[in-house]
Amino acid sequence: MTLGLPGHLARDSLSRALAHAGHCAAWVCLGIGAVVGVIGATIGGDPAGWVGAALSTLMAVLLVLVARYSTVTLTLVYLVVGTGSVLALTVLVMDPAYRFETTNNVILALPRVALILVGGAGVGSVLAITWAALGYGLGEAASFLGAVLAGGDWAPNVAAATAFGIVVVVRTFDGLSRRSDSRRETGLHRASQQTRVLVIRHDYELRATARLHDTALSHLVAIAAAGSGPVDQRLRDGIRQDLGLIVGRDWAIDHGQAVQTGDAGRGRDRVAPAAMATGASPADDTPTLEGAFAAAANAGLDVRMTGDLGVLGALGPARAAALDAAVAQCLVNVARHAGVTEVELALGLGDGEVTVAVMDSGVGFDEREVPEDRIGLRTSIRARIEQEGGTVRLWSTKGIGTTIVLTVPEGGE
Structure with a gap:
């Protein structure tokens, strides 16, 4: 009761x-x-x-x-x-x-x-x-x-004895029923805690999988694109930093966050040429797609951007970093599978949502034919965006190209 x-x-x-x-x-x-x-x-x-x-x-x-x-x-x-x-x-x-x-x-x-x-x-x-x-x-x-x-x-006195009996019965029933309710509430609380633990564990597993996949894949692509001879010092530094994050305590931080917090100055130096090539000049305190541009540069991919990077200012740092990492994975996938060296990137803001579209004119593919063990699209892109309350839409036709539209709501952490 x-x-x-x-x-x-x-x-x-x-x-x-x-x-x-x-x-x-x-x-x-x-x-x-x-x-x-x-x-x-x-x-x-x-x-x-x-x-x-x-x-x-x-x-x-x-x-x-x-x-x-x-x-x-x-x-x-x-x-x-x-x-x-x-x-x-x-x-x-x-x-x-x-x-x-x-x-x-x-x-x-x-x-x-x-x-x-x-x-x-x-x-x-x-x-x-x-x-x-x-x-x-x-x-x-x-x-x-x-x-x-x-x-x-x-x-x-019969009336007094009856009143005393009623008090005893009512209070005893109340005490017993509340004890039973307390046990049920304890069970519900325990189940709720277990559910939260499972959700947190699932979240961290997705982050770990996406992080490891992004790091290993992007660096392998970058090394392959570098050709023979010594590896560029900038690429060496990036690999060393990402490996440090994987084995350290900050392994679950998205790439964009890691660059901003771990080595913000070097991160800006890496992304500035790509951003300037598109005609954008975001403010220092505005989120950018520096991780995505860096991944494209390392893979030897030429990015043509339309829209304003300033729309990313509508996102919180964590949400912007998740979007940056997802776009970076899209660009890496283009470099690996599309068979082209150019890709278009379009940014927009409307109806309380930030949208980034990645478009290429490559070989295209059928999403239904992607093997179950391939986690790039499913985890590093789709799961990462859905964790932020966003959506991922994909259109691809063999021989024509692929378009991936990433949409996340404004705000966030």
């Missing part, structure tokens, strides 16, 4: 709700007692009615304080005053003039029920039952002592 509340709020909220319900019932009992006393004093002409009304009012005022502050001290004060009130009322009611045979009567039931429904300080079913039991026991003792002092017959 949690009323849809979170587990850490349900216990306190439900306990206070049940205590408030008990307080309302107690105020009703005390209000009836006060009204009966006033009627007896005014209409019946019995001065003792004023005493009964005063005692009921005093208990009601103290119960207001207990409901407002819920401290142990106020609860004990209420129980002590309530016990004294039950004793005094018992002595008054058991006077032979009122002709009550025993203490089992409705007049004495009113303050005793209010004594049981004290609620008390603290939360939880055990504490509530403890306070109710204390109120019931003190009420019985006061009633017994009052009957002895008045010379009347004592008998357990």
